[in-house]
Amino acid sequence: MKTIQTKKIIDTVAEMCIEANTFLSEDMLESLRTAESSEESENGKEILKTMLDNFEVAKRRTIPICQDTGMVVMFVSFGQDLMIADGSLEDALQAGVAKGYEEGYLRKSVVADPFIRTNTNNNTPAVIHYKVVPGDQLKIKILPKGFGSENTSALKMLKPSDGMAGVRDFVIKTVEAGSPNACAPIVVGVGVGGTMEKAALMAKEALGRPLWMRNPLDHVAALEDYLLEACNNLGIGPMGLGGVNTVLGVNVEVFPTHIAGLPVAVNISCYVNRHVEREL
Ligand code: SF4
CATH class of the missing domain: 3.30.1330 (60s Ribosomal Protein L30; Chain: A;)
Known part of the structure; x- marks a missing residue:
């Protein structure tokens, strides 16, 4: 049986939060480049060019690609032969989000109660969906979602x-x-x-x-x-x-x-x- 320490999960999730908010995936960049070259409106073309320039600046300076760094949604596939040591998986995932948003200077956009609306100040809780799967892997997908x-x-x-x-x-x-x-x-x-x-x-x-x-x-x-x-x-x-x-x-x-x-x-x-x- 494989064992993963919660510290590893926390550090990985923190890195993923920073990465997701700083670099756009290649499939998205590619389709934005295609859109820029095919756009017929002058305004539209200029906007797409500005978006692509913005991604370059964000990458070079390791800063967020948008000021709204989102509420984190996670899809977690948990292998049934896997053990988590030193605490709970849920606590580790949430701690990873808090660490990533703190260390990456990412905007904290989550309020604790939908009516009272006090900011939680660390962008938690993330919305986490779990799936138990065969094997001993832990797969984590992170989607910081702008509102x-x-x-x-x-x-x-x-x-x-x-x-x-x-x-x-x-x-x-x-x-x-x-x-x-x-x-x-x-x-x-x-x-x-x-x-x-x-x-x-x-x-x-x-x-x-x-x-x-x-x-x-x-x-x-x-x-x-x-x-x-x-x-x-x-x-x-x-x-x-x-x-x-x-x-x-x-x-x-x-x-x-x-x-x-x-x-x-x-x-x-x-x-x-x-x-x-x-x-x-
Ligand atoms: S919807 Fe929100 S996260 Fe997306 S580009 Fe607009 S401001 Fe940024």
Whole structure:
């Protein structure tokens, strides 16, 4: 049985928080470069160029790529043959977030109670989703989520008869209403099926899938392509100022559902769609 010390988890998570907020992943950079070269609006082109310049400066000076360094969402795959020594996994993950946000001088954006709204001053708690898997690995994926885009996300319980057309319509309407305020060009995560909370979770997880990777199911991959084209035809453009690049990617995840339902969730991320993954 493999054993991991909590100190290792804390240090790794701290590093990941700083990395996710300082460097954008290559799939995101690549699609922003492609957007810049294909953008037809002059304003849009200038905005995309400024975004790419901003990433270069952030990388060179190790400073955040955006002032909103997000609320941390984590997906943790925990091998059933793994032991954690010197404390609990949950405490170590949360301590890692606190350390990373302190040492990286990242903005603390979390309030302790949604009504009283006092800042926790260390960006915890993170929202952590666990999955127990075979083996002895600990896989951690971190997505610091900005709320300009989070606030434009939506969920709807469609009827089975709404079918594929209903899902398309809901996603496009959500993007049309939200993307001008979501720091476009955006990435759209979609979850279809399961229950209400499963659809939302899939939509969030979909944001962490590299943009070049399509869903392995042909009909779902075709839906991704359709939605990407339809959303870009809206003409909303970078930062909502017009153009042909509103959406950089649409990732759709599906799950079996009940005979009486068709849940669909749309989670929107801005152009700083941050995600970092490590295995211990
Ligand atoms: S939505 Fe994204 S780009 Fe806009 S302020 Fe928030 S984190 Fe930054």
